[in-house]
Amino acid sequence: MAIMATDTVKKTKLALYITAACLVQPAYAGEWLFSPNLIVNEVLTDNVELSISEKQSSLVSQAGVDINTQFESQYLTFALSSSSIYAAYSHDHSLDNDYHTLSSEFDLKLGRQGFSLMGSADIDNRSRNNAKNSLADIVSADTVRVERYSGGLAYKVSNSQFHINSNIKYNLAQSEDDIGNFEGYSSQLLSENGSSVSNIFWNVDSQYQERKNQGQTSKSYQGEMKLGLITQWKVNPFLRYFDEDNTGTIQRGRSTESNSYGVGVRWLVTPRLYLDVSYNTPIGTSFDLEGKKLGNYIDSRINWQPSVRTSINAGYSQRFFGDTYSLTLQHRNRRLSNEISYIEEVKSFTRGHYQAIELGAFWCPSGNSIDLNNCFISSNQDIDFDQFQLVNVSDYELTEDNVFSLYKTLSWNSELALSRTKFKLTAELSNREDLETRNEDDKTYLSFSASRAISGHSNISLSSSYTDNWLRKHTDIERRDRYRSISLSYTKSLNSRLAVDFKLAHVNRSSNTQQFNYEEGRVAFKITKDF
16 A cells, blocks of 8 residues: 555656646646645444444544645646545554545647647545445445546547547556556547538547456447538438447457448427437348347437527437437526436446355354354354254455446436525436346445535535445346435534534445345544645
């Protein structure tokens, strides 16, 4: 950990040095905001080891520094948010450790022609194994550090003739447990005609991604192009071409490619609403995941912007795995904002691949509550079969994700801001399908929070969340874990630079594997000093 912390400091310093060097040039002069603060956080938990019966309490003392800084000028934008926290555990000081987070990005324009350099760095502490504890944090001391870095060249141009948004980046991911590591390149090209073009229209949307890790490689490409004629009527004909391919050493037999061409029409219902419909034919002989030949299909898309604050974009088509859908909905007004999206994407080298393992059969005390800590019997102890039961125990461990997986994610974010009260709702449904074994995992996440300013210097908030992890759904070894949490907090500003926060929280986990059930309560007191 100390070595990794040193590397993080070096990378952060390098980013700051580069930015400082740019600031000495007059053209890069701009506004600089710097906001550091000190944090002391005391958290008392009544079940730090998350046991079903033998609960261990602990006082987790945390102290650290937060740094937030932003810089913006005509050519350069830079933002950095970083924290360093040291945590001490009263029940077991061998767990004492330091934790670091970082979120930083910059964009440096190279003149006035649309080229720019861009980069980002993210460091986070994530659950070591979601199958063991999906809500792992500093208090539970069951996290790993995950680092992601990217940098490259972008080109953006927008005028009345055409719009182009493109980039090429180098990407690197590293984790403390070496799961989900990769390095490689990615590129993107988006282009469409401008408003002054009167004869033809076009849409180009393509992405390419290449990753490698420990001798394994993956390459993913997806591109769509539409080229049409603008007529004096509201119906405009166009040609469509689509190509997708997923290859590499991790591709082991199943077809993960599709390409096709077709003809269609764009119906301009209103100046703010159009509908694309095309009839498409596969090129050559392509097969789906079941080995069946791909056939002709309909591709359709609707784009509607009824106002400057509302937009809807939805689509239906077919890819190598069957029917595919997309949705983006955004709506904002003075008090209410809503964002709904649905995406389907193929990924590799992630931290989402779990393998079932058999831990064995154990003699455990009879009863409805099974705690594995009570299931280890000494060699000279006699077993009373009326008092013990034989229990088969299995678990899931996080492993290297050296396969292509299809991720389907539906998310909804809504926020209502009143004069003194705010409400926030977040919902996410995700499905991961291993394209080799066809095993599926589901995750459901719901959260709701309400906060109210009860005075000019104090605030009270209530939040609750529900998480449902369903591994290997509809199989003999499926596991389903449900987490329910609720918290109440009170924040008071003692002055312009000093604030205190008092928080009560409770978590309940229920699982179809009984030994993973637990309940935990927490009391936290936090002091924040700004400078």
